[in-house]
Amino acid sequence: MESVADVHAPSTVGRVPGQHARAIILRSQLLAHEDVALKAYFETRSRYLGSLPPRQAFNQIGEVLPTIIWDGQVIGTWSWQGATKTVAYTLARRRTTPQQRKAVADHATLLSGALRLGWSSTLHTPAEDQLALL
16 A cells, blocks of 8 residues: 655745746646545546545545646645645655656645735735746
8 A cells, every 4th residue: 555755845935937837737736625626426536546545635524635636647635834835745655756746846836936925915916837827
């Protein structure tokens, strides 16, 4: 049985170049809690879970956790850290490559920047890479 890596990596504060940001978003998706695409059909969950135990994508009452999807497969979970205003994530062991881990880290950085705008008391115009996430 695979276990979740102890990666809980908070994303770094920074920018990801526009072209790279678009490539990341095409391959990886950080889905929200209770995303309907994952919850919809119990019978077909194996399509996106593969060999990943369901408890790593669903809580004890069947709610979908905020998940990280790579090319249609669940590879981890993520959460918003209010105290640091960053996205932290955990990736499943032996299910990701170094390229995927880098892309997820970059995606978490982009999402952190976009979400952080909602906590700011001053008006900001989102950058192109942040708008791509909305």
